[in-house]
Amino acid sequence: MKTIVCIGDSITQSFRDTDIEHLSYPARLQNLLAQRGLDVRVVNRGIGGECADSGARRFASHVLSHNPAAVTIMYGANDQFFQPEEGRCRNPIDDYEASLRSMVNQAAQIGAKAVLMTPPPFTRAFLQHLTEDRVYSIFGASVLLGQYADRVRVVARDMAVPVVDMYASFIRLSLDGADMDALMPDGVHPAPEAHKYMAEWMVDTVAEVLA
Numbered sequence: 379m380k381t382i383v384c385i386g387d388s389i390t391q392s393f394r395d396t397d398i399e400h401l402s403y404p405a406r407l408q409n410l411l412a413q414r415g416l417d418v419r420v421v422n423r424g425i426g427g428e429c430a431d432s433g434a435r436r437f438a439s440h441v442l443s444h445n446p447a448a449v450t451i452m453y454g455a456n457d458q459f460f461q462p463e464e465g466r467c468r469n470p471i472d473d474y475e476a477s478l479r480s481m482v483n484q485a486a487q488i489g490a491k492a493v494l495m496t497p498p499p500f501t502r503a504f505l506q507h508l509t510e511d512r513v514y515s516i517f518g519a520s521v522l523l524g525q526y527a528d529r530v531r532v533v534a535r536d537m538a539v540p541v542v543d544m545y546a547s548f549i550r551l552s553l554d555g556a557d558m559d560a561l562m563p564d565g566v567h568p569a570p571e572a573h574k575y576m577a578e579w580m581v582d583t584v585a586e587v588l589a
Contacts (some may be wrong), residue, residue: 380447380588382407383421385433385440385481387456389498389567390424401570406577407584414585421446429457429469430477437484446490448587450580451481452544454497454526455566460513467522471529478533491587494534495580496527496545498572501558504565519565540587542580551575 384390384404392402399405399422408420423440425432430453441449457469469477478494485492500519514521527545534541552558561572568576 379417379419381419381421381444382411382448382450382584382588383423383441383444383446384450384452385437386424386450386452386495387428388424388426389455390422390452391426392422392424392567392573393570398570401573403568403573403576403580406574407581410577410581411585411588414581416585416588418588427456429453430474430481431469434477434480434484437481441481442484442488442490445488446485448491448493448584449481449485450493450495450542450584451478452495452497453478454523454530455500458522458526460522462513471526474526475529475533478530479537482533482537482539492537492539493542493580493583493587494530494539495542496530497523498544498548498562498568498576499523499527501562501565503559503563506565540583542583544576544579547575547579548572 390404393399402422404420404422408418411418421444433453453474457467457474459468461468482492500523502519504519505514524545531541561569563569
């Protein structure tokens with residue numbers, strides 16, 4: 379049996395340790411891979427509120443300790459939060475990039491395949507929590523997050539690792555007429571039905587790195 383570890387923030391943690399854990403994208407991913415005849419175990423190591431720098435620091439103990447064949451890495455939602463009193467994002471974008479590179483390198487050191495994932499875009503519901511923040515209210519909910527998603531793509535290209543573009547996939551889903559208010563009720567966290575899409579978007583890539 380091969381092990382896959384999914385590391386990230388609350389979007390990855392999602393419904394872990396609840397009675398609907400089976401609806402999270404890591405659990406759905408395991409089921410989809412099993413349907414393809416792959417004997418795998420998917421471990422959910424998401425932590426709510428976390429940034430990529432914290433993920434990089436705990437990577438050895440929380441991810442590599444499972445001796446994974448593959449690791450999926452998705453951060454950005456917390457990293458991009460603009461802090462007006464400090465005049466910068468919670469985890470500046472260059473530090474974010476460095477943390478992504480660190481996690482990819484740490485995985486490679488034990489022969490694990492890394493799969494980077496861009497974070498899902500925020501929707502308009504996110505703005506209700508940021509009514510006094512001019513950066514978001516003027517330029518839009520995902521104005522900073524989009525830049526972080528771009529940096530994920532840069533790291534994937536530079537390090538020759540696959541990327542699952544959740545950011546672009548959700549935008550395409552919206553353009554196809556999906557009800558984004560239902561899929562992301564708070565504007566940040568995908569609902570169970572959205573996790574279904576996420577697992578479907580990533581299963582081909584994960585299966586390929588396991589081959």
